[in-house]
Amino acid sequence: MTDADAAGFRSGDVDAFRALVDRWSPRLLAVALAYVDDRDVAHDVVQDAWLRAWERRGQFSGRGSLLGWLITITRNTALTRLRRARSRDAVSPGELPSPGTPAKPDVALERIAARRAVLDAIDRLPNRQRETVILRLIEGRSTREAAALLGCAEGTVKATLHRALANLTPLLEDWAP
Amino acid sequence: MSCPDTTALIDLTLVLGDRPEEALRHVIDCPDCRSVLGAAARIRHLHAGEPVRPGFTDGVVQALGRQGTETAESDRGRGLGRAAWWAAHVVLVGATAFMTSVLAGTTAQIRPGPRAVAISILAGAAITILQHRDRNRRSLPDAPSSIQSGLS
Numbered sequence: 001m002t003d004a005d006a007a008g009f010r011s012g013d014v015d016a017f018r019a020l021v022d023r024w025s026p027r028l029l030a031v032a033l034a035y036v037d038d039r040d041v042a043h044d045v046v047q048d049a050w051l052r053a054w055e056r057r058g059q060f061s062g063r064g065s066l067l068g069w070l071i072t073i074t075r076n077t078a079l080t081r082l083r084r085a086r087s088r089d090a091v092s093p094g095e096l097p098s099p100g101t102p103a104k105p106d107v108a109l110e111r112i113a114a115r116r117a118v119l120d121a122i123d124r125l126p127n128r129q130r131e132t133v134i135l136r137l138i139e140g141r142s143t144r145e146a147a148a149l150l151g152c153a154e155g156t157v158k159a160t161l162h163r164a165l166a167n168l169t170p171l172l173e174d175w176a177p
Numbered sequence: 178m179s180c181p182d183t184t185a186l187i188d189l190t191l192v193l194g195d196r197p198e199e200a201l202r203h204v205i206d207c208p209d210c211r212s213v214l215g216a217a218a219r220i221r222h223l224h225a226g227e228p229v230r231p232g233f234t235d236g237v238v239q240a241l242g243r244q245g246t247e248t249a250e251s252d253r254g255r256g257l258g259r260a261a262w263w264a265a266h267v268v269l270v271g272a273t274a275f276m277t278s279v280l281a282g283t284t285a286q287i288r289p290g291p292r293a294v295a296i297s298i299l300a301g302a303a304i305t306i307l308q309h310r311d312r313n314r315r316s317l318p319d320a321p322s323s324i325q326s327g328l329s
Contacts, residue, residue, distance in 0.1 A: 014238065021234045026226030033227055043230060050237045051244055118223055137217055138224040165213045172216040 006066045010057050021050055024067055027138070028074045034115035035078035045081055049074040064149060068134035075119060121171045129164035136161050263305070271301025 005023075008016025025046055032042035032049075053073050060069050122130055128150070135146040136157070147154045193200035204210045275297035 014241070017241070018234060018238050021237045025229045025233055025237075027224055029227040029229055030224055034223075039230075042227075043233065046229070047233075047237050047240060051240060054241055054244075115223060118220070122220070133220065137220045162213070165216050168220070169212045169216040172219045 007062070009066070010060060010062060012057065017050075017054060020066075024070060025050075027067065028070060031071050031074045031119060032078050034112060034119050035075070035082055037109065037112055041081070042078075045078045046074060048081075049077040052077060063151065064131045065134045065139060067139050068131055071119075071134065071138075072123070075123065118168075118172060121168055125164055125167060129160055129167065132157055132160040133164045133168070266305045267298070267302050269301070270304050271298040274298075274300040274304075 005016045005019045009020055028046045028049060029042055032045040033039070036042050036045060049070065053070055056073075060066060122133055125133065131150060132146060135141045135149060136143070141149070143154045143157050146157045150157065190197050204214065275294060279293075
């Protein structure tokens with residue numbers, strides 16, 4: 001993705017949108033898979049998130065991380081779907097496990113829960129720290145690029161990233177990739 | 178050769194400065210630095226991306242086209258519905274205002290003329306607009322804070 005694609009997306013250019021979908025969907029699928037364990041459902045979540053992003057493209061200011069904005073939309077879309085699924089489960093007792101069924105340790109679910117905890121922790125960071133983590137660690141932007149996008153000095157980016165990682169470290173120690 | 182990527186290590190020297198051995202020794206000996214670097218690596222790993230199914234991008238762009246058509250159709254329908262709603266509301270409120278003025282005129286023994294009809298219709302339109310503005314102000318949805326965090 002180039003910054004021109006981001007600008008094109010904001011102005012409603014479908015080719016720029018296609019380039020973004022191509023580029024960022026794998027990242028967004030990883031986010032969706034932190035909330036749902038079914039790959040087909042996760043693909044649906046990402047597709048819905050892209051359509052919502054397109055509808056709301058005028059709301060993205062152009063400053064900060066476009067990927068960060070897309071991650072937030074994907075996460076919210078996944079959470080909405082999860083809530084709907086839970087409320088459906090609540091009214092269909094036939095699908096609930098019978099009492100006395102021993103709980104089976106499910107590695108996949110544990111992994112989803114751990115991934116979700118990390119994403120939730122990033123989402124709870126103060127806005128500037130969250131943006132910095134996304135730009136530097138997830139988008140892989142240089143300190144200079146991140147500073148230009150955030151409108152601050154490079155030293156501020158370094159200090160903010162350090163503070164963000166200090167906040168996240170205790171949460172990430174239990175999570176092994 | 179089992180050495181890590183040399184290019185990446187050369188890049189690292191730009192960060193570690195002119196005494197890379199010293200800086201690396203510090204990282205190895207300092208638990209705080211180690212855990213912060215570990216956290217950064219885990220965040221990167223978490224967001225490394227998952228392969229999407231073939232044709233996913235085309236599917237999204239096609240869905241966008243379908244959504245665009247549906248939105249245009251529903252906007253057209255909504256536009257016609259809104260015009261009908263406004264007309265009905267103005268007539269209803271205007272008629273109410275007219276009946277009120279007739280009743281008031283009967284009490285005061287005054288016959289309502291064309292001016293009373295015009296004033297009633299204008300009053301109806303004004304009341305409708307004021308009601309609509311007030312309802313809009315009360316029903317503005319709050320965007321979720323997490324969405325707002327991505328906007329500035």
